[in-house]
Amino acid sequence: MFKEPIFLEPVLQERIWGGTKLREEYGYEIPSETTGEAWVVSAHPNGASRVSRGKLEGKTLDQLWKNRGELFNKKSDGEYPLLVKILDAADDLSVQVHPDDRYAQEVEGVPYGKTECWYVLDAEQGANLILGHTAADKAGFEKMVNQGEWEQLFRYVKVQKGDFVYVPSGTIHAIGRGITILEVQQSSDITYRVYDYDRKDKAGNTRELHLDKAKAVTQIPHEDVPLSFETMENGDLKIRQLVKEHYFTVEKWEVSGKAGHRVTADFLQVNVLEGKGSIEAEGEKYDLAKGIHFILPNGVRDIKLDGEMELIVSHP
The missing domain is CATH 2.60.120.10 (Jelly Rolls)
Structure with missing residues (x-):
């Protein structure tokens, strides 16, 4: 795989x-x-x-x-x-x-x-x-x-x-x-x-x-949808849920050192907004920097993040 x-x-x-x-x-x-x-x-x-x-x-x-x-x-x-x-x-x-x-x-x-x-x-x-x-x-x-x-x-x-x-x-x-x-x-x-x-x-x-x-x-009348912005911290990784709805889940990840994370979604879309660092998957390390975008495919479960970075992470 x-x-x-x-x-x-x-x-x-x-x-x-x-x-x-x-x-x-x-x-x-x-x-x-x-x-x-x-x-x-x-x-x-x-x-x-x-x-x-x-x-x-x-x-x-x-x-x-x-x-x-x-x-x-x-x-x-x-x-x-x-x-x-x-x-x-x-x-x-x-x-x-x-x-x-x-x-x-x-x-x-x-x-x-x-x-x-x-x-x-x-x-x-x-x-x-x-x-x-x-x-x-x-x-x-x-x-x-x-x-x-x-x-x-x-x-x-x-x-x-x-x-x-x-x-x-x-x-x-x-x-x-x-x-x-x-x-x-x-x-x-x-x-x-x-x-x-x-x-x-x-x-x-x-x-x-x-x-x-x-x-x-057009929706009439207009109604704002309430959002909750729940936050989870795991060592040097802070994950803030921005929205979780029928079509997509979107989170902001803030990395400030070294952190491990277990992926549960089928795949992840990852966008590096700020900073630089690396991601390790299946024992291989990949450098990351602002403006890099990638997909973590299905089957990648345990990842390690290192550096000072802000990411937007999304999936269907």
């Missing part, structure tokens, strides 16, 4: 609102000065991650999911379930909403809707995002959308580095200018734009809005 970390190369995506932080903070070779997203764990057809080293070097994650299901203890023929990104919002993202699984399958013909969550890696002072809306009922929501009463409709939330935000499908949302996030989401690229600040693309065209679909899928 294959029992070593599967290190992945990020897939860089240009966006109208992107910037240069992915180069400055993580050393990635960005395609332009408006690079908005690094897809760091992805099997999605719009940008599949490639294995960067080791025995599986050159394979893409979708190939491994299809042909090496034992690496994930794969139980069905469905698509790889999750997608992890780093987003650099040099400008405001469009205000948008995503469908749930049923709507995505019936209307778009794709396997997954999009529930997502954000860990705030950095935020300029006073930065905010949009999470939810103020409408009490469907009639009120449609009236405010139709009349363009955006300032009254959108619900603004200030954020700072280290904050965590859970965004179920059906939630109106937008990441604001000056925020860098790590996003764990269902493996979906379906977005319905509600408002885009009347921006024009490189060709001088305003981007398409999807108001009818947005009205069909």
Whole structure:
């Protein structure tokens, strides 16, 4: 059985609102000065991650999911379930909403809707995002959308580095200018734009809005989901649960020395946010540093961590 970390190369995506932080903070070779997203764990057809080293070097994650299901203890023929990104919002993202699984399958013909969550890696002072809306009922929501009463409709939330935000499908949302996030989401690229600040693309065209679909899928009224943030400490390893729900579990691991840990999930997605150190699996040691992303495959049970590091760890 294959029992070593599967290190992945990020897939860089240009966006109208992107910037240069992915180069400055993580050393990635960005395609332009408006690079908005690094897809760091992805099997999605719009940008599949490639294995960067080791025995599986050159394979893409979708190939491994299809042909090496034992690496994930794969139980069905469905698509790889999750997608992890780093987003650099040099400008405001469009205000948008995503469908749930049923709507995505019936209307778009794709396997997954999009529930997502954000860990705030950095935020300029006073930065905010949009999470939810103020409408009490469907009639009120449609009236405010139709009349363009955006300032009254959108619900603004200030954020700072280290904050965590859970965004179920059906939630109106937008990441604001000056925020860098790590996003764990269902493996979906379906977005319905509600408002885009009347921006024009490189060709001088305003981007398409999807108001009818947005009205069909938006949760009304908006309700925040309570989160518990339970913490467990094991020697020099502190694990803080950020969210545990139907589609994914996401945790923040803080390593401050040497620590052992027993993995119980089928596989883990691991993103190194800060610091450096190493992970030992099956007697082999692998160096880690900020901006490295990997999957611990099924069958790796006992690991040893060493160093000063902050990790986001997730699994279906």
